Amino acid sequence: MTVKRKKKGTFMGGRAATVAFSLCLLAVVAMIGMYTVGKSDQKEKELKQQVAEAQQKQAEEQAKRAEEQKAKEEEERQAAASAAAQRQKETEDKDKEEEKEDSVTYGAELESDFQAEQAEIAENIVIDEMEEASGTDIMVEEPTLSFSPDADKLFWPIAGNIILDYSMDKSVYFSTLDQYKYNPSIMIQGTLDASVMCAAQGKVTSIETLEETGTTVKMDIGDGYELVYGQLKELTVKEGDYLKAGETLGYLSEPTKYYSKEGCNLYFEVRKDGESVDPMPLLQ
Numbered sequence: 001m002t003v004k005r006k007k008k009g010t011f012m013g014g015r016a017a018t019v020a021f022s023l024c025l026l027a028v029v030a031m032i033g034m035y036t037v038g039k040s041d042q043k044e045k046e047l048k049q050q051v052a053e054a055q056q057k058q059a060e061e062q063a064k065r066a067e068e069q070k071a072k073e074e075e076e077r078q079a080a081a082s083a084a085a086q087r088q089k090e091t092e093d094k095d096k097e098e099e100k101e102d103s104v105t106y107g108a109e110l111e112s113d114f115q116a117e118q119a120e121i122a123e124n125i126v127i128d129e130m131e132e133a134s135g136t137d138i139m140v141e142e143p144t145l146s147f148s149p150d151a152d153k154l155f156w157p158i159a160g161n162i163i164l165d166y167s168m169d170k171s172v173y174f175s176t177l178d179q180y181k182y183n184p185s186i187m188i189q190g191t192l193d194a195s196v197m198c199a200a201q202g203k204v205t206s207i208e209t210l211e212e213t214g215t216t217v218k219m220d221i222g223d224g225y226e227l228v229y230g231q232l233k234e235l236t237v238k239e240g241d242y243l244k245a246g247e248t249l250g251y252l253s254e255p256t257k258y259y260s261k262e263g264c265n266l267y268f269e270v271r272k273d274g275e276s277v278d279p280m281p282l283l284q
Contacts (some may be wrong), residue, residue: 114159121246145222153284184276185269230267
């Protein structure tokens, strides 16, 4: 009886040790599993973070390259625009220089012709005055005024270039007024105080001071033709005077407010039966 109890106690002790070992093993496995799962989650988070950082870095690099490309294109566009502007300026400067040379040449030729005409006219005036002085006993009659565009020509009243042409069939641009309108006259460029001479023999019919053309003289030259001179000062004539071609009417004044940007110029208009006509074909 004593021997049997000893064997049973031994069996129960071994069984308890086995159960304890199994529980320890399960605990170890559970701990390993929990460690492994935790480590996997951590690695997955780290991987996701690395991917996010890589994507952000790639996006930043793309944005930087796009910005650099945009800056490069803008620099190239500005360089192209600057080069085009420089070429345009060079072309305009060249055109202005050529125009200036042509204007100087034409002005010199016109001035030379004008001086020759003035000398001839002055000589004729002296001869006429001598003839009038020698015939003071003879009654002086008013001259008969006559003008024919086919047989007669007008003298240039002042030497200078045309800065505004006659234009009644279409409007032209007036710089001072900053608008387009019809022009019944020609505007002849001149210098302040330059003498203005009579373009044809005629009678002074009126002297007025107008807002647009300042001191203005009208002359009847016969056959329905009338000459109008504007922007004058210090007149040497009065209403009713008869003048020969080439005699001085007055002097060129400062431009009125209507022509301040155009500068000093003579307003010269030719009328036929009250209607303005192109004076250029009548000037010699």
